[in-house]
Amino acid sequence: MSMLSEYGGQMLRRKSVDALRAMALAETGGGARLKRSLGVTRLTMIGISSTIGTGIFFILGVATPLAGPAVVISFVIAGLAAALSALCYAELVSALPTAGSAYSAVYAALGEAPAFLVAACLFLEYGVSISAVSVTWGQYLNRLGDDLFGLHLPHVLSAAPAEGGLVNLPAVALVGLATLLLLRGARESATVNAIMVLLKVGVLIMFIVVGATAFNAGNFHPFMPHGVSGIGAAAALIFFTYVGIDSVATAGEEAINPHRTLPLATMIAFIVVTCVYLGVAIVALGAQPAAEFGGQEAGLAVILYKVTQARWPSVILTAGAIISIFSIVLVLLYSQTRVAYAVSRDGLLPSLFSRVDPRTGVPSSNTITLAALAALLSGFLPLGMLAELVSVGTLSAFTMAALSVIVLRVRQPDLPRGFRTPLYPLTPLASMALCLYLLAGLAPLTWSLFGLWLVAAAMVYVFYSMRRSHLCPDCRTWEKPGPRAAPLG
Numbered sequence: 498m499s500m501l502s503e504y505g506g507q508m509l510r511r512k513s514v515d516a517l518r519a520m521a522l523a524e525t526g527g528g529a530r531l532k533r534s535l536g537v538t539r540l541t542m543i544g545i546s547s548t549i550g551t552g553i554f555f556i557l558g559v560a561t562p563l564a565g566p567a568v569v570i571s572f573v574i575a576g577l578a579a580a581l582s583a584l585c586y587a588e589l590v591s592a593l594p595t596a597g598s599a600y601s602a603v604y605a606a607l608g609e610a611p612a613f614l615v616a617a618c619l620f621l622e623y624g625v626s627i628s629a630v631s632v633t634w635g636q637y638l639n640r641l642g643d644d645l646f647g648l649h650l651p652h653v654l655s656a657a658p659a660e661g662g663l664v665n666l667p668a669v670a671l672v673g674l675a676t677l678l679l680l681r682g683a684r685e686s687a688t689v690n691a692i693m694v695l696l697k698v699g700v701l702i703m704f705i706v707v708g709a710t711a712f713n714a715g716n717f718h719p720f721m722p723h724g725v726s727g728i729g730a731a732a733a734l735i736f737f738t739y740v741g742i743d744s745v746a747t748a749g750e751e752a753i754n755p756h757r758t759l760p761l762a763t764m765i766a767f768i769v770v771t772c773v774y775l776g777v778a779i780v781a782l783g784a785q786p787a788a789e790f791g792g793q794e795a796g797l798a799v800i801l802y803k804v805t806q807a808r809w810p811s812v813i814l815t816a817g818a819i820i821s822i823f824s825i826v827l828v829l830l831y832s833q834t835r836v837a838y839a840v841s842r843d844g845l846l847p848s849l850f851s852r853v854d855p856r857t858g859v860p861s862s863n864t865i866t867l868a869a870l871a872a873l874l875s876g877f878l879p880l881g882m883l884a885e886l887v888s889v890g891t892l893s894a895f896t897m898a899a900l901s902v903i904v905l906r907v908r909q910p911d912l913p914r915g916f917r918t919p920l921y922p923l924t925p926l927a928s929m930a931l932c933l934y935l936l937a938g939l940a941p942l943t944w945s946l947f948g949l950w951l952v953a954a955a956m957v958y959v960f961y962s963m964r965r966s967h968l969c970p971d972c973r974t975w976e977k978p979g980p981r982a983a984p985l986g
C-alpha cells in the first residue's frame with residue numbers, strides 16, 4: 498500500500514457504531530464516567546437555555562427594516578431550517594447517545610478526519626460563542642446598575658484592551674461563576690439552569706402580555722413592502738436566534754433513558770422556543786409600526802415604554818437579558834466540555850479532557866482548562882465581532898449531521914433508532930440545502946477566518962491526533978521509540 502493511501506485509510510477510518518453505543522450506554526466501565534442524572538425536563542431546559550440568548554432582544558431591530566411586517570414569515574422560515582436540523586439531531590442522538598453530538602455521529606458515518614473537523618466546528622459553535630456572548634454581559638449589567646442606582650463599572654474594567662479598556666471583568670466573572678456551578682455536577686447545574694430558563698421565558702411572556710394590550714392590526718399593512726427577497730434576507734439573520742437547538746445532543750451520556758428523552762427534549766425545546774419567538778415578533782409588530790424598528794438598540798424595552806409610559810418594563814427586560822446571558826454561557830460551557838470529553842476519550846485530544854471526578858461525575862480538569870481559555874478570550878479580546886464565525890461553525894456542523902443521518906441509514910439500516918426523522922430522505926436533504934443556502938450568504942471575511950481555523954485543526958489532527966487515535970494501535974507502537982509530541986492542553 499502506498500504511503501498516501503495508507504494515510505487516506507487512517508483519516509477515513511470509522512468508529513464502529515456498536516463500539517460507540519457500548520461506550521456511551523455502559524453504566525459502569527473502566528475509570529469514572531459521566532453520571533446519568535438528567536430527565537426530560539432538565540434536558541428540555543438545556544435546549545431552551547442554549548437557544549434563547551441575546552438574539553431575540555435585538556434581532557427585530559435589524560431584521561424588520563429588511564422584511565417589514567412579513568418578518569413574522571422570516572421567523573417561520575428560519576424556524577423551519579432549525580426544525581429540520583433538530584429532527585436530524587433527534588435521530589442521531591436517539592441512535593448514538595454520546596457526549597460528542599455531531600462529532601461522534603460523523604466519526605461513525607464518515608470517518609475520523611471529517612469528525613475531527615466537525616469537532617473544530619463545534620468549538621466555534623460553543624467555545625467561541627461563550628466569548629462572543631459573555632462580552633456583552635457587562636453592558637447589560639451597567640444598564641441595570643444605571644437604571645436602578647445610577648452606578649456603572651468604569652470603562653477600563655468593562656472593556657477589552659482593543660476597545661480602550663484593560664479587561665472585560667464582567668465577562669471573566671461570568672465565565673468564573675458558570676465554572677463553579679458546573680464543577681458541582683451536571684444535575685445541580687441543570688437545576689439552576691432550569692430556574693433561569695423559567696425567569697427568562699417569563700420575561701418574554703410578560704412582553705407578549707403587556708405588548709398585546711396595544712395590538713393594532715393596521716400595523717401589518719402593507720405586509721411585504723420589500724418582497725420575497727426581503728423576507729429571505731431577514732430569515733438568514735434570524736437563524737442566529739435558533740442556533741443552540743442542537744445542544745441537547747451533548748448531554749447524550751448524562752441523559753436518563755437517552756433513546757427516548759433526547760429526541761423528546763429536542764422537540765419540546767424547539768416548539769417552546771418557536772412559540773415564544775413568534776409571540777414576541779407578532780406582538781412587537783402589532784404594537785409598533787414596522788418603520789420604527791430600524792436602529793432601535795433595546796427595541797423590546799422601547800416598545801414596552803411606549804405601551805406603558807413607565808420605566809419598569811425596561812428594567813425587567815434588562816434583568817431578563819442578564820439572566821438569559823448567564824444561563825446561555827453556563828450551557829455553552831457545559832456543551833463544549835462534553836464535546837472535548839468525547840474527542841479526548843477517542844484519543845484525539847490529551848487524556849486530561851476525559852478524566853472524570855469520581856465523586857461529582859464531572860470532567861473537572863477539562864472544565865477548568867476550557868473555562869480558563871474562555872475567560873482569557875472574553876476578558877482580553879473584543880470578540881463580539883466573531884458572532885458570524887459562530888454561525889459558520891454551527892451551519893457546517895448541521896450540514897454534516899444531516900449528511901450523517903443519510904449515510905447511517907444506508908450503512909446501518911438496522912441500527913436501533915429511538916426516533917426516525919419523518920419524510921426521510923427529504924428532511925435531511927432539505928436540511929442540508931437550507932444550511933448551504935444560509936452559509937452562502939455569509940461574508941467573505943468570515944469564510945477566510947473559517948478556512949484558517951480548519952487548516953489549523955487539520956494540522957493538529959495530522960501531527961497529533963491521528964497517531965494517538967484509539968483506533969490506531971499500530972501508530973502508537975511506531976511512536977514508542979521516538980519522543981512523543983508534547984500534548985496540547
Ligand SMILES: NC(=[NH2+])NCCC[C@H](N)C(=O)O
Pocket residue numbers: 547548549550551552553622623626737738739740741742744825829887
Ligand atoms: N451555540 C450557541 N448556542 N450559541 C448561541 C447562539 C445564540 C442564541 N441563539 C441567541 O439568540 O442569542
